[in-house]
Amino acid sequence: MKIVVLAKHVPDATGERTFAADGTVDRASSDGLLSELDEYAVEQALQIADERDDVEVVAMTLGPEDAADAIKRSLQMGASAGVHIIDEAVHGSDALATSAILAEAITKAAPDLVICGMASTDGTMGVIPAMIAERLNWPAATLGATLSLADDQVTIRRDDDVASLTIEASLPAIVSVTDQSGEARYPSMKGILAAKKKPVETWTLADLGIAEAAVGLDAAWSKVHQTTPRPPKEQGRVVEEEDGASALIDFLAAGKYI
Amino acid sequence: MSEVLIVAEHADSHISKPALELLTLARRLGDPVAVVFGESDDTAAKALGEYGASRVLTVTDPAINDYLVAPKAEALAQIAESVQPVAILITSTPEGKEIAGRLAIKLGSGLITDATDIVADGTTTQSVFAGNWTVTASVTHGPLVVTVKPNAITPEPAPVEPATEQIQVSISEAAKSARIVNSEPKKSSGRPELTEAAVVVSGGRGTAGNFTAVEELADVLGGAVGASRAAVDAGWYPYAYQIGQTGKTVSPQLYIAAGISGAIQHRAGMQTSKAIVAVNKDAEAPIFALADLGIVGDLHKVLPVVIEEIKKRKG
Numbered sequence: 001m002k003i004v005v006l007a008k009h010v011p012d013a014t015g016e017r018t019f020a021a022d023g024t025v026d027r028a029s030s031d032g033l034l035s036e037l038d039e040y041a042v043e044q045a046l047q048i049a050d051e052r053d054d055v056e057v058v059a060m061t062l063g064p065e066d067a068a069d070a071i072k073r074s075l076q077m078g079a080s081a082g083v084h085i086i087d088e089a090v091h092g093s094d095a096l097a098t099s100a101i102l103a104e105a106i107t108k109a110a111p112d113l114v115i116c117g118m119a120s121t122d123g124t125m126g127v128i129p130a131m132i133a134e135r136l137n138w139p140a141a142t143l144g145a146t147l148s149l150a151d152d153q154v155t156i157r158r159d160d161d162v163a164s165l166t167i168e169a170s171l172p173a174i175v176s177v178t179d180q181s182g183e184a185r186y187p188s189m190k191g192i193l194a195a196k197k198k199p200v201e202t203w204t205l206a207d208l209g210i211a212e213a214a215v216g217l218d219a220a221w222s223k224v225h226q227t228t229p230r231p232p233k234e235q236g237r238v239v240e241e242e243d244g245a246s247a248l249i250d251f252l253a254a255g256k257y258i
Numbered sequence: 259m260s261e262v263l264i265v266a267e268h269a270d271s272h273i274s275k276p277a278l279e280l281l282t283l284a285r286r287l288g289d290p291v292a293v294v295f296g297e298s299d300d301t302a303a304k305a306l307g308e309y310g311a312s313r314v315l316t317v318t319d320p321a322i323n324d325y326l327v328a329p330k331a332e333a334l335a336q337i338a339e340s341v342q343p344v345a346i347l348i349t350s351t352p353e354g355k356e357i358a359g360r361l362a363i364k365l366g367s368g369l370i371t372d373a374t375d376i377v378a379d380g381t382t383t384q385s386v387f388a389g390n391w392t393v394t395a396s397v398t399h400g401p402l403v404v405t406v407k408p409n410a411i412t413p414e415p416a417p418v419e420p421a422t423e424q425i426q427v428s429i430s431e432a433a434k435s436a437r438i439v440n441s442e443p444k445k446s447s448g449r450p451e452l453t454e455a456a457v458v459v460s461g462g463r464g465t466a467g468n469f470t471a472v473e474e475l476a477d478v479l480g481g482a483v484g485a486s487r488a489a490v491d492a493g494w495y496p497y498a499y500q501i502g503q504t505g506k507t508v509s510p511q512l513y514i515a516a517g518i519s520g521a522i523q524h525r526a527g528m529q530t531s532k533a534i535v536a537v538n539k540d541a542e543a544p545i546f547a548l549a550d551l552g553i554v555g556d557l558h559k560v561l562p563v564v565i566e567e568i569k570k571r572k573g
Contacts, residue, residue, distance in 0.1 A: 013503075013522050017387045037504065095369055096362060118352075118504065124386075124526075125371045126352060127359030130327060134360040139435030140327065143352055145497070158326070159497060160353065161451075162269065166440035167326055173436075179487075179504045180497055221368030221399035225381065228392045233548055236534075238541075241555025245563035248535060251551045255533060257457065257479055257512060258568050 001052065003045045004083075004111040006102065006129075007059045007074045009067035010035045010122040017122070022217060023224035024092045025122055027064065034070040037117035039077070039184035044147050044177050045115050046078045046185065056080050058109060062090065062101060068200070075195035076187030082200035083109060089205055092217025095123075099131035101215060104208040106136065106174075113154065114174040118143055129176040139169035145180040260288040260344040261313075263337065265330075265357070266306055267349055271298040273305040275454045276349040278413035280406055281309040285416060286378045287345050287402075291315060292420075293337060295322050295330060307420035309413060314422045321429040327353055328433035331360035336427050338365055338401065345380060345402035358405045368397025372507075374410040374530070376402075388503070388522050389529030408453040409509045444498065450482045452499060457481030458510045460501055460528070464517015464538060464557055467494040471561035472516050478568045484508065484528075486518045502527035516557040520545025537561065 011017045011030045020026040034042075042059065049055035059074030061067045062085040071082035085105050093101070106114055119126035133140030144156030144167075154173050158165045159180075169175075187195070205212055213219060239247045252258045262284040266277035277292070284290035292311040294302055296318060303314040315337060321329040334357065338346060346361065348354040350372050362369035375383040380402050384393045396402070452458065457479045461472035463486065476483045485495035487502055501508055503523040513531035518524060520536070520543055528534070529548065536549035537557045546552040553560055 013388065017390070019391065023393075095359065099359075099363070121503065122387075124503070125359075126355050127369070127371060130356035131359040131363060134328075134331070134363045137432045140356075141436050142326070142356060160351075161498060162444055164442040164444065165326075165438050166442075167436050168439050169436045221362075221366075222370055222395050222397045225394040225396065230385075230390050230392060230529075235547075236550040236552055238546060238549075238552040238554060241553065241559060244537065244553035244555045244560040245567065247551060247553065248537075248560065248564050249567050251535060252479070252512075252564075252568070255512060258571055 001054050001113070002056045002058065002109070002111040003048060004058045004060050004106060004109050004114045005038070005041050005045045005074060005079065006114065006116045007038045007042065007061050007070040008035045008120045009033070009061055009063050009070035010120055013121050019227040022092060023227060024217065027066065032066050032069060034073040035117060035121045037119055037121055037179060038070070040177050040179055040181050041115045041117045042074045042077050042079060043184040044181055047182070048149055049078070058083055058111065060105060060109065061085065062098065062105070064091070071200055072195060073187070075198045076191045077185055078191055081198055083203060084200060085203045085208070087205040087212070089212035089216050092220060093215045094220035094222050095125055095127055095131060096221055097215040097219060099128055099135055101205070101208065101210060102128065103132050103135035104210055105203060106132065108203070108208060112171045113149070116174065116176040118176050118178045129174050133174045136174070139173045140175070141167045141169045141173060142176040144175055144177045147175060147177055147181060261291045261341050262288040263334070263341060263343040263346040264290055264292050265334070265348045265354065266292040266294050266302070268294060268298055268302050271302040273302055274349070275413065275451070276406070276408040277306070278309045279408065279411050280347045280349060281306065281311055282411060282413045283376045283406060284345070284347055285310045286376065287380065288343070291341060291343065293317065293334065303420050303422045308415050308417050310416035310418055311420045312418055314420045315425045316422065317425050317427055319427050319429055321434055324438055325434045326436040326438060327356045328360065328436065329429045331357045331364065332429055332433045333427040334361055335364040337425060343401050345404065348405045350405040350407045354405050358403050362403045365400050365403065367400030367403045370395055370397060370402070370404045373404050373406045376404065376406070385530055388526035407507060407509070447483070449476060450480070452482045452484055452506050453508055455482035455508070456511045458484050458508050458512070458531070459514045459516065460484035460486060460518055461489055461495065461516050462486035462518030463488040465489060465494065467492065468558070469495060471558060471565065474565045475514065475561050478565055478572070486524050515545050516561060518545055519543040520548065
């Protein structure tokens, strides 16, 4: 059984995140890392691999040179191999082009199961798993708080506002898991050493049969006009505990909440 | 006049407030046409007409309820083919975003998610990087496919008498592949919807698992209850109430953070609230940088006094 995990490299959310002059996310000026939400996907893949002895877990990333770190982290956690899709023409791609590239790469890798995080921590759209499924005509069991695999079927529990749903899909399928699915493991020292020997393939757009002109900023079907930092908030009033209740009452009364 | 499709979410024909927000935005772009999935009665169409829906199209194909997401996207694509809308507006729920992503592929459209505003020429506004940046954007291909954050704008009535129509769609076998085999309804809290509430009171690590004061304050203010990820991870409050990057984004008139330190992941879910009050024992907590009123103290000491005083004033 082959599992592909989509692992995105993102700017650290705890740092200063900004935009480049062309309106794309500035990936150069801050430290990047494997998106925290994709760690849950790696974890779920590894849990399946722990239970069975026929599982190969391939960490796949799409991004510039630094994105190799997302694969490295996945390999350290225990993934067996990596695929880095890297091509200068990809810069500035929208969700449509991104999903098209990943769909081709998944076709080439030919896995039984694709596991994704619920969203990236930078773009936060949460649409890529569904869009890949749309392109591949695969079942998509998305936003799983739990994930289990039996024979050729995946089952997830998806919690929405009104109900808790049980979703089943036959393989090959694409799933995404939430941060409720279970804490991701830290790489062990053994894992860190072993990662160095694991194979990582590099694929370009040409390897996937995708024309450069079909992706990237110029081919994007949405255009950013302007990016504006939020003005810093004025320092509010701060009071100590003994004045807290009366200050809050006054605040609520002034706002006509009471 | 060109038409604009909106997807109107409802529970037993009760149209959600975000659907009325979509209609309000849609009227800036054209003539709103509402799509309702599942059985509904006249009250749904009436409520939609109240906010300007000139047509209400109902889709009741059983695949809508039996399979995840894909059938709804397929139905919308078929409707869009006949209506030829200039834009399709969907509420930014996890499902809404997935429908939008699939629809953009089917229609060959540009896609924008989590918009907080749309103007007449189709330019959208988004709040990104945990609310620290504002981005304006528009699409260059196809009808605009956009998801809109709940509570970003105020719904404005514009009553019309809507024409109603049952729409037959044909759902492909490929769209019937993620089967919903069980649906366990959630118990209602009896409080307002988190994303629609004017007041949200949230509890975090500082509650130490005791949400009584948080819930009581929410109740006397007629608000909703939220929780930080730390509180949810500790099992103190259900995930459905989590506010932040991996939970709900709220933008109420008033947000009261009780015992929440305000990590970037939490701020991402509440930073755009109009007024923010923070109660936290740690004077260095980052939440105080956002607060219009900050109280350095124990929520279990401060909130009960406030709750009693509000009850007294109410008589």
